[in-house]
Amino acid sequence: MSLDQLRYFVAVAEEENVTRAARRLHVSQPPLSRRIRELEGELGAPLFTRTPRGVDLLPAGRALLEHARSILREVDRSVDVVRATAERDG
Amino acid sequence: MSLDQLRYFVAVAEEENVTRAARRLHVSQPPLSRRIRELEGELGAPLFTRTPRGVDLLPAGRALLEHARSILREVDRSVDVVRATAERDG
């Protein structure tokens, strides 16, 4: 599982649609779809159901969404903290 | 910044020595050294000072170490939660 995969997942979960998420992420849709499937494969659990209009979050997907957001937030914060610390203490 | 980079960083920080960290991670030392340098480059801040015996954590490195451990813990926990949720709710 990679941070990119989590970012991809969050976008798809928020858009509930792979095509729109791909546009938002500035990547093409087939690789995005594939990486979501790979993520589901790694976790051993489906995260979405596929519908004619897009995708719907399953309970496991909703659980991951919270965690993914939290992880990505902490990553961003870490970068800020490290830079600020380097700035301050040389 | 990738999760692998954070795992590599944590090992080097704990061992205070790239060679030992490489053994622990079952990777060879040159790529490990390079990825640490790349991480420093991405962050725009050095994380270690190089010494004849190995490496010493700088303040920015100590700050990152805490965050990295926390992030990696949350990643592991997320996997558990997602699997448990999928198990429970089908």
Added chain:
DNA sequence: CGGGCTTACGGTGTGCGTAAATATC
């Protein structure tokens, strides 16, 4: 010299984009 970090280099695998296929309304 010995131990450690770094640079050089070649190979492999992962991830992307385009194009074609499949499915549902």
Added chain:
DNA sequence: GATATTTACGCACACCGTAAGCCCG
């Protein structure tokens, strides 16, 4: 037929390991 996801395919980039180089006690 339109909109959406998935599969096929070829290519580029990232990462690794081996080998060689560099620095300091």
